Amino acid sequence: MTAIQRVKIRDVVVERLKKYITAGCLKPGDRLPNETELAEQFGVSRLSLREATKALELFGIVESKTGVGLTVGTVCLERVTEHLGFHPALQNGSHQELLDTRVVVEIGALPYTAKRMAEDPTVYENLCKRVDDFRQTRDLQKWIELDIAFHRALLDASGLAPLVAFNDLLQIFFQRFRDSLKKADWLPGIEAHQRIIDALHNQNVALATEELRQHIEYHKGRMGVPV
């Protein structure tokens, strides 16, 4: 049996809407035709079109205001996180895969970070400040936030915005595991953070790489059971 599956209209509409936006090079804030017109254009009922737009609206890809119409929205990952952060249904690839992916992304960015660090002294200073914040915090929940923020800042310092966006998505899948960590598990991480940025500061990418790898993989044994 060929695993045919009924193509649902709204999925087609979703794709066509996305294509409509990209094809027209529409930017956030740009107006879209109204529902009736789009529905007619796509040859579907207004309801089917609505189901598509409403779904996209949850991502922020489009926005709709009563009495105004549809506009292209600004995708912000916070909104995505908000909807995906709640626990039950996210269990994607194995933890190992996700962990390895993080290693690839974060380590791959290090050379770029080192380069920028050499050019701009504030980069190192800002990262140091983050480690200091870490040291002065006792609250577990705050630590989790700071840890995420640090790794994000480290990536951000590379100047590769796409990687930062991708990392934000990955973090969603790590959220659950962070919550299960104990206070003691975090302590070694603080100095590891410091060693990483110090190595970068000294333009020793190889050392920073090794420190970061160990730092990420340190959690491997502590996070829940692999698939």
Place this chain on the structure above:
Amino acid sequence: MTAIQRVKIRDVVVERLKKYITAGCLKPGDRLPNETELAEQFGVSRLSLREATKALELFGIVESKTGVGLTVGTVCLERVTEHLGFHPALQNGSHQELLDTRVVVEIGALPYTAKRMAEDPTVYENLCKRVDDFRQTRDLQKWIELDIAFHRALLDASGLAPLVAFNDLLQIFFQRFRDSLKKADWLPGIEAHQRIIDALHNQNVALATEELRQHIEYHKGRMGVPV
């Protein structure tokens, strides 16, 4: 003026649905009440409930099958990235940034690919076959497809599915640049592909890395003007 904003019913329903899932500790695959029942329970019309479920379905948070009903779904990174091509980080990223991001991702995956290649001989064979396909093609459009497919396969061979998903996203933004390439620009790429997988086959990750870096950056000068 307090920025009051009409609370849309479907947003309330979305929240209640998420709460319903978390409160009941429902796991992927678990059944939900049917649409009419849920609508009644939430005190909204079936349509409003549908708009909420359909929106959540785009994320994979819930799944619905005709004739079966609603079930709790599994959120997977692939599905999320699939719809996130509109993220500002990707749209506003300069060509240089996107190119660097590709370098990070593809090179970072090489060690994993090499490892899998050592364990499974078919990995190398499959990649070789792709290069052969390349050699026997004269059509420009076909070359573009094969090139995308090759790089995708190379990533896929690493076993890191999240990276593949991210790469798929990136490729969207390289599409237009590929179209601007001439036939002659592609010729050197064929053998570069071969050299990369051969180096991996010999477990020479360093060489593969250097080949791949040069291969990707070869296009740098040929692709449109940097931002």
Place this chain on the structure above:
DNA sequence: AGATATACATTATCAGACAATCAGAATGAG
């Protein structure tokens, strides 16, 4: 017992209607 056909529950999609809301035009007052 096994294969086939039927019935039922459920979602998918549609059409039409009315209410709520907003932006801008028309109107009026000063």
Place this chain on the structure above:
DNA sequence: CTCATTCTGATTGTCTGATAATGTATATCT
């Protein structure tokens, strides 16, 4: 003329009701 107010048209938000498509489970027949 300028500003505030009202009105109007456009657009989305929500509802009701109905029909088609689909998958599961039951019942039926061989």
